Amino acid sequence: MERLFQSSVDEVTRLLGLAKPEVSVLEDADAAADELVVSEYEKYVERKFNPEVLAVLKRHDLMGVPVEEKYGGRGARQLVESLTLERLGQTGMGVITFADVHLCLGSLAIQDWGSDEQKERYLPAAAKGEAVFAYGLTEPEAGSDPASLRTSYVKDGSGYRLTGSKYLISNGSIATNLIAFARPADGKGITAFIVDTKKKGFSVDMRLEEKIGLFTSDTSLLTLDDVQVSKEDLLGVEGKGLSVAYSALINGRIGIGSGCLGVMEDCLNQVKERTTTRVQHGKEIARHQLIQKHVAFIESSLESCRWLDYRAAIKKDEYDKDRTDPVLRADADRLSAVAKYMSSRSAFESADRAVQCFGGFGYSIMSPVAKHFLDSRVARIYEGTDEIMELKIASSVLGREFEAYR
Numbered sequence: 001m002e003r004l005f006q007s008s009v010d011e012v013t014r015l016l017g018l019a020k021p022e023v024s025v026l027e028d029a030d031a032a033a034d035e036l037v038v039s040e041y042e043k044y045v046e047r048k049f050n051p052e053v054l055a056v057l058k059r060h061d062l063m064g065v066p067v068e069e070k071y072g073g074r075g076a077r078q079l080v081e082s083l084t085l086e087r088l089g090q091t092g093m094g095v096i097t098f099a100d101v102h103l104c105l106g107s108l109a110i111q112d113w114g115s116d117e118q119k120e121r122y123l124p125a126a127a128k129g130e131a132v133f134a135y136g137l138t139e140p141e142a143g144s145d146p147a148s149l150r151t152s153y154v155k156d157g158s159g160y161r162l163t164g165s166k167y168l169i170s171n172g173s174i175a176t177n178l179i180a181f182a183r184p185a186d187g188k189g190i191t192a193f194i195v196d197t198k199k200k201g202f203s204v205d206m207r208l209e210e211k212i213g214l215f216t217s218d219t220s221l222l223t224l225d226d227v228q229v230s231k232e233d234l235l236g237v238e239g240k241g242l243s244v245a246y247s248a249l250i251n252g253r254i255g256i257g258s259g260c261l262g263v264m265e266d267c268l269n270q271v272k273e274r275t276t277t278r279v280q281h282g283k284e285i286a287r288h289q290l291i292q293k294h295v296a297f298i299e300s301s302l303e304s305c306r307w308l309d310y311r312a313a314i315k316k317d318e319y320d321k322d323r324t325d326p327v328l329r330a331d332a333d334r335l336s337a338v339a340k341y342m343s344s345r346s347a348f349e350s351a352d353r354a355v356q357c358f359g360g361f362g363y364s365i366m367s368p369v370a371k372h373f374l375d376s377r378v379a380r381i382y383e384g385t386d387e388i389m390e391l392k393i394a395s396s397v398l399g400r401e402f403e404a405y406r
């Protein structure tokens with residue numbers, strides 16, 4: 001906990017008004033992050049998926065952080081979930097990708113949009129880590145423009161059959177359930193479904209292992225070939241699936257921003273340790289002013305992005321209390337985009353500067369900061385690229401009539 005905020009637990013509790021059970025979630029995140037450091041590093045060096053992440057998050061009761069207590073979760077508000085992901089983010093974006101997709105894009109999509117029956121069926125299993133979610137919006141031909149997705153569905157008796165491809169799907173080959181978005185074969189509108197990945201016709205075509213980083217996270221190409229989905233597994237309202245997708249992305253972007261804070265924290269810790277012990281020109285390199293410039297950059301980025309991320313989380317908590325208020329929704333949407341945009345860019349630049357402070361060793365795959373450099377780059381691409389975030393933020397200021405990305 002000390003390393004999370006570089007101040008005492010008491011101070012954080014006071015500043016953010018955390019209750020005792022909320023502090024205990026953070027203590028669990030702290031223990032889980034400590035446990036994950038070694039396996040994350042080893043798997044990264046081997047360029048392999050890290051199966052330990054699920055086991056450790058399960059062991060520390062972190063698979064249902066935002067899930068309501070009546071469904072077996074910890075009932076954490078977004079701010080506490082963000083702080084949890086911030087601490088886990090110190091171990092890198094691989095862990096964050098797994099957790100963000102399962103918690104923010106999967107569990108919260110069902111909690112926010114599901115029927116009582118869906119919540120009872122999926123959330124307790126998800127909170128125990130028996131169910132793992134993936135989120136399938138992107139397709140080979142539809143990334144920044146999800147409205148152009150091609151996966152289609154037909155009605156079949158009392159349910160549906162889905163056919164199409166989902167590309168670059170995190171947790172894709174380990175998930176028990178995929179939140180999939182599809183359009184009717186003979187009509188308009190996109191609908192969200194909860195797909196059972198054990199159903200006939202569902203296949204993992206390829207685990208995408210030729211990534212430039214994020215090796216410890218599973219990324220897959222999925223095929224749905226006439227996969228049966230019961231009518232009880234339609235999520236939200238038929239034809240309104242993009243509302244489900246976009247609202248899940250509000251949660252997800254705040255979570256990615258939080259993970260990026262953790263990356264900056266670890267970069268700062270690593271840089272401090274390295275530069276205060278490495279001697280060149282007769283003194284520790286931390287005594288050279290140009291090295292201090294990098295330290296100052298990372299620290300200032302971290303502290304400013306923290307405010308953005310916490311502010312977005314607090315706004316999201318306000319919106320969660322009244323999900324019918326369009327102004328609160330628009331504010332949460334805008335602030336989550338700002339937080340993700342700034343934190344992901346700052347995390348990547350902080351990792352770059354950390355590599356610089358490490359010198360030649362920083363350029364080695366074995367250095368811990370090189371892992372952040374490779375892994376954090378993805379945060380500027382997934383859950384909305386830099387460019388899409390810029391256009392979204394600009395139109396939130398200029399007005400919808402200036403929306404440039406539709």
Ligand SMILES: Cc1cc2nc3c(=O)[nH]c(=O)nc-3n(C[C@H](O)[C@H](O)[C@H](O)COP(=O)(O)OP(=O)(O)OC[C@H]3O[C@@H](n4cnc5c(N)ncnc54)[C@H](O)[C@@H]3O)c2cc1C
Nearest residue numbers: 135136137138143144168169170381382383385387388405
């Ligand atoms: C490791 C990894 C994990 C991922 N996990 C998931 C997941 O779990 N689920 C999921 O659904 N998706 C996932 N994605 C997909 C990710 O969300 C998309 O890659 C992203 O949305 C961009 O889509 P694209 O790759 O098709 O790029 P494109 O949309 O083809 O964009 C290419 C470039 O064009 C720019 N561009 C596009 N449209 C505009 C515009 N109107 N104005 C200006 N610039 C524009 C983009 O910003 C980008 O720079 C993942 C991606 C990666 C790399």
